[in-house]
Amino acid sequence: MSNDPVKSYEIVIKNSPEEVSKAIYQFLSFCNEEKISLASIYKLRLAMEEILVNIINYSFQDKNQHELLIRINSSADNLTMEFIDDGIAFDPLTVPDPQDIPLEQRKPGGVGIYLVKTMMDVFKYKRIDGNNILTVSKKIT
Amino acid sequence: MEMSQREVNNVLILSPKGNLDFNQATSFQETATAFIENGAKKVLINFTELSFISSAGLRVLIVLAKLLQQKNGTFALALMNDQILEVFSISGFEKLFTIYASEEEALKNM
Numbered sequence: 001m002s003n004d005p006v007k008s009y010e011i012v013i014k015n016s017p018e019e020v021s022k023a024i025y026q027f028l029s030f031c032n033e034e035k036i037s038l039a040s041i042y043k044l045r046l047a048m049e050e051i052l053v054n055i056i057n058y059s060f061q062d063k064n065q066h067e068l069l070i071r072i073n074s075s076a077d078n079l080t081m082e083f084i085d086d087g088i089a090f091d092p093l094t095v096p097d098p099q100d101i102p103l104e105q106r107k108p109g110g111v112g113i114y115l116v117k118t119m120m121d122v123f124k125y126k127r128i129d130g131n132n133i134l135t136v137s138k139k140i141t
Numbered sequence: 142m143e144m145s146q147r148e149v150n151n152v153l154i155l156s157p158k159g160n161l162d163f164n165q166a167t168s169f170q171e172t173a174t175a176f177i178e179n180g181a182k183k184v185l186i187n188f189t190e191l192s193f194i195s196s197a198g199l200r201v202l203i204v205l206a207k208l209l210q211q212k213n214g215t216f217a218l219a220l221m222n223d224q225i226l227e228v229f230s231i232s233g234f235e236k237l238f239t240i241y242a243s244e245e246e247a248l249k250n251m
Contacts, residue, residue, distance in 0.1 A: 021164055042193065042224040049195045053163050098233065111232050112196035118231045 004076045007034065011070040013052075015060055015085075020052045023070060034074055040140040043119040044079060047136050050112035051083050051092075059087025059132065080122070080137040090132060091125045093117075142168045146176070152251050153181040154244065158190040161198030170201040174208065182214040183251050187244060188221040199234050206238065219247045 011026050013019035027048055031041045052068070060066050071082040097117075098110045117123050122137035142165040143158040153176055157169055177184065184205070202218070209216040219241040221229065229235040241247035 017163070024162075039224060045193065046195055046228070049163055049197075053197070111199060111234075115196060115228060115231055 006073050006075045009072040009074070011072070013068050013070070015056045015066045015068060017053075017056065019068075020049070020056060023052060023068075024048055027070075027072070030072065030074075036074075036079070037141045040079070040138065043138060044081070044140075047116045047120055047138075048081065050116050051081075051134060051136070054092065054112065055083065055085050055087065055132075059085050059090060061088060074140070077139055077141075078137060079140050080135065083132075083134045083136075085132050086130055087132060089127050091127075092134065093123070093125055142172070144169065144172060149244075150248055152183040152185050152248055154185045154187050156187040156190055160193040161191055161201070162193060162195045163197040166197040166201045169198075170204060173201075173205050177205065177208055177212065177214070182209070182212065184209060184214065184216050185241075185244070185247050185251060186216075186218045188218060188225060191225065192222070194225050194228055196232070199228070199232060202234075202238065215251050217241060217247050217251055219244055 009030050011023045013023045024045060028041065028045065031044065036044075048070070052070075055068060066086060069082075069084040071084070073080045092113045095110055095113050098114050116136060120136040120138050122135065124135050126133050142161070145156045145158070147154050155173060155176070157165075159165065161169060173184070186202070206216045217239040220243065221240065226235075226240075229238070229240065239250075241250070
């Protein structure tokens, strides 16, 4: 038997800034309950904000309401977050790293994605059945 | 966003509180821009009471720095915690700003 159970948590939000705040707030409560260190929480919170803001700003080209699912799996030493949305296909791994581009020519979103890529241990994207599935994972303390 | 301000030796010191995130960035930008439009030429952002910054916060700092540059002003940052400093370092924004370890050092050089 493993003495390191995985705790799962799901957050479902609509595609609006208010809902992003709500997701972050819920996630922070979850992290506090799990006694995750402030240093780890900072990076995970940053990843969540950058990814969700990117999704609500760029994923949906219609004016309809969409649902985003955030699936969190946390063990004693690792936390994984999966972000699932039904917006246009977008692989953030194709965004060029910002230091290769002069400041004036940088596109919004580039710096945020780069921070997430650098701060997380795992950053992967797949497109399945019309959904974007972005997974990030990080060792936590 | 909640913020305190004071002036020392013609330097306007702004101390935003809490999180400079996507939610607070616009309100911070509006308040700081108003000070600059009203004549503040030397602006120092004191990070002591700031616990979080995201790329939305970084973008606002760039906007303020460019605005002050156009007005031949000076813009600097001081007293970041380690987490925030890491965000500046990874993003390369560390090189775009003057970052001081203390207010005294900033005031001496601005």
